[in-house]
Amino acid sequence: MEKRPGPAPAPGEGCLVAAIRMPVRIVALVVVVPVRLVWDALVTGGRFLYEKALVPCGRAVGRLLHGLFVWPLVQLWRYVLAPVGRGLAFLVRVLLVVPAVWLYARVLAPVGRAAVAVLGWVGRALFVWPWVALWRRVLVPVGQGLGWLLRQLAAGVAAAGRGLGRLGRILLVVPAVWLYARVLAPAGRVAAVVLGWVGRALFVWPWVALYRYLLTPLGLAALALVRWILVLPALALWRWVLVPVGRALGVLLREIGTALGVAWRVAGYVSLAVGRFLGTLLRWTFVEPVRWVYRSVLTPVGHVVRDHLWRPAARVVRETLGAVRATVRQVRADVRRALFGPGSPPEPPVREVREPEDAQGRTLGSSTTALTKTAFIKD
Template identity: 55%
Template sequence: MDLEKPSREQPRRASGQPRHVPEEPGGCLAVAVRIPVRIVVLVLVVPVRMLWDALVVSGRFLNDVLLRPLGRTLLWLARAVFVWPFVGLWRYVAVPVGRALAWLGHVLLVVPAVWLYRHLLTPLGRAAAWVARGLWAALGWVYSGLLAPVGQAVMWVVRGLGAVLAALGSGLWTGAARLAKYLVVVPALLLYTWVLVPVGRAVARCVRGLVWLVSTVVGGVGTGLYWIARILFVLPALAVWRWVLAPVGRVLAVVGREVGDALGHAWRVAGHVSLAVGRFLATVFRWIFVEPVRWVYRRVLTPVGHAVRDAVLRPAAEAARAAGRAARQALAAARESARQARADLRRMLFGGPSRPRSAALGEPSGREPRTLGSSTTALTKD
């Protein structure tokens, strides 16, 4: 088993041997076409890829800044103009009106119809069914007691007449059959056997000979036309295809494959170039515009804003709050003074409020609860 195992396994590559790299198909023609095509395509594709990346970035910026907010605004306006009015109309007008109409239809149509069916149509139907059952019973008695015996008697008479007519007709049919056999069938059989069959066989032989002659002529003409067409059209076309079109097609296939590979390679390289250019422009824009604006905001505007907030806005807010508190206190004092003045005027005009009289001594001020030692009757009171 150990001796057979290396023969079954695939040969392993030694560690010192170089790895074989498969060559690209196409040969010297592909190698001769590849480098110039890739250079030309790279020169042509780089501006297109950069323009494409610029358009993509511009489209994304417009989508995020303009189109998406505009679309949301238009969607909200469309809902406010078209959807919400119809929803309100449906919810607060159409549904209540529909329920009211349904209730009216139930009261005006369904309830009278149910009452009419229950108290008028049902008794009439039952009466009509009872009358129909009586008529059916009467018709059954007329059929079984009168019509059935009369029909049986008529059928007996008809069967007797049919038997008599059948006996007479069988004799007439036998005579007519014998006359037809000797006057029509036998002469027709003789005519078919001794006249029509020989004539038909002769006509069939003539037709077969004519068909063989025509097929032979047509086959010869067809064979000649086939070889003429093969020599004049098929063989030249085959030679043109084999010796002209196939090599040209192979060359064009190699060129097309190389052009496609070059376009893909150039598009990827142009993507890296466009990414590097975009990063460079972004860095330049950041150092020229963003960083100065950030420095101005952080080093100038923020301290100025803090100083304005601490020196102007906060004291102004404190003064405004103090003025508001003073105004509220003044208004509260004025309202209290007005309330006291109205109370004094009311007391001067109508007098003070009446005080409740004190209860008489010895009378309870309210109902006392009952206990075991007390009673509410006059006889048991102490």
């Protein structure tokens, strides 16, 4: 119940914040308290409905569905389908699997192995051995001769290529290299220098002068004009109008949020107090009278009914049943004696013993102690 310290005031808060805070909090409290009361009432009612109605109904429906669907299906599976399935599996195994395995192991596998061996020998005799003989006796010698001939031709072609390469180098490569190094390269350098000067004089220098003496002053003037016409007014509008308005809106929104939080907590305390008052009122108007009636009226009446009606009636019923049981035993003994003669041993009378008879304490005269038992044994 200790009061929590409020939030520290933010730097820059003044009379505007103080003037906004109290009305906003009052309005938020007036608006939020009924909403919080309705919310707490709905939450309490929903929790009570869930715990007292939906959960028992769900359990009852679950048990009903279990009794109507799950348990019959389990019993059907356990006592009908599973035994029938095991029987069918045993029949299939005995009638199909075992004969098929025996047929495969004893008949089909040996026949297959023999057929594979015969077909292997026939296939090798018809298709493999003739081609192997053709390869070894004909194709290999012919290939070796052709390879030697091709190697000789390749050696001759390589010698001719080397000779032609030397002749081409002397007649073409050496003059071309000398022409490039002594004539074309110096002429190209001179032409590049001349074309560079001509290109800069015709294309670069005019554009540089245009940019430096015309476009740059015009750009600076346009930039200054745009700055004075657009940038400075926009900056003044942002600094002197939008920023203060934004700060005021931020302060207003922050105070509204803080007021809503405070109002929600206060509404919680109010809702708690109202709930406790209603619980106390319900307790003193309904629960306590019902408890008093149960303790002061129903309990004594129940004790009187139990002691003066229920127990005597139960005793009478028990004695009546004992008498009927003894009569039935006697009649059964009489019937047995009438059917089998008097030689059959009569049944001993059965007497119900409800309480111990002649209960005595242990004394020196009784034979319940170790000393008296020892003396009795010696005597």
